[in-house]
Amino acid sequence: NLPVLGPLSLTGFQHGWYFLYALVALAALGGYVATQLCRRRHVLRFANMDLLASVAPPRGRQFVRHLPAILLVGAVALLTLALAGPTYAQRIPQNRAVVMLVIDVSESMAATDVGPSRLAAAKDAGKRFADELTPGINLGLVAFAGTASVLVPPTTDRARTRAAIDKLQVAERTATGEGILTALQQIATVEGVIGGGDGPPPARIVLESDGKETVPTHPDDPRGAFTAAESAKEQGVVISTISFGTPDGYVDVDGQHVAVPVDDDTLRHVAEITGGDLMHADNLGQLDHAYATLQDELGYQTVPGDASTAWIALGTVVLLAAALTGLLLDRRLPG
Secondary structure, three states, X not given: OOOOOOOOOHHHEOOHHHHHHHHHHHHHHHHHHHHHHHHHHHHHHHOXXXXXXXXXXXXXXXXXXXXXXXXXXXXXXXXXXXXXOEEEEEEEXXXXXXXXXXXXXXXXXXXXXXXXXXXXXXXXXXXXXXHHOOOOOEEEEXXXXXXXXXXXXXXXXXXXXXXXXXXXXOEOOOOHHHHHHHHHHHHHHHHOOOOOXXXXXOEEEEEEEOOOOOOOOOOOOOOOHHHHHHHHHHOOOEXXXXXXXXOOOEEEEOOEEEEOOOOHHHXXXXXXXXXXXXXXXXXXXXXXXXXXXHHHHHOEEEEEEEOHHHHXXXXXXXXXXXXXXXXXXXXXXXX
């Protein structure tokens, strides 16, 4: 199959200076036009106008007579474009990236506004995300409530991640900033270990929570969510957040219903600080869709692909068409 043709712009070419060869096409076109004009003046100078009008071919036939030269100039232009190295956006699997999945296991995640519970749904979606993520990506897992724990350091072993997700249990309080900082420590640890490139591997934190931080009391505090996001920004790590739950969530505490509405604002600001995106999900289907979107974004990288083969083929076809029409119309090659 021929490669997909990229955008025809100077930013889409590897060797833009090859466009200087287009001067050859322009010179050939100018020479052909000049020759035709001189020939026309010579005919008009010596011909009988009445006789010329009676024998001259119709205007449509006159255009056909010039078709071989037009095709030849077009072929030169297309081959010049091919020499310039046109590119297209090629998506290839990402194999050096580090992704830290950070999951909130605070008591509010026991709310049943998302059946069977927020945490149970988060487990199911998290395992699917791990299974479908590009195999070469190093995936780690951090769980946080009042403190944060590294359950799986970055690895390509998806079975470990699945097993750890299955064991997640709710605990008291919510320390979102601790979850982010713990993930950043893991990223820093593996950056010097993963080879295969000139610089550190790209890293991303995927933070899933219902959003309300309780430890510390304000996200701008030294270990708060916003402060931790600023640290991620300094390290060049983007945080993508998934806000999971509905405004009607509640948990039972000592026989009393305690409202735990989802808090989009906190997670939105965490994402904005690092240049990431907030995705909201209030059911399992939306959560799966959010993870699928992230998988597609994280699992591949876009690099320039060589599209010159298609342009060479197109230029060759036009060149052959120029030769064929020249032989059919003039019994000779165009030129």
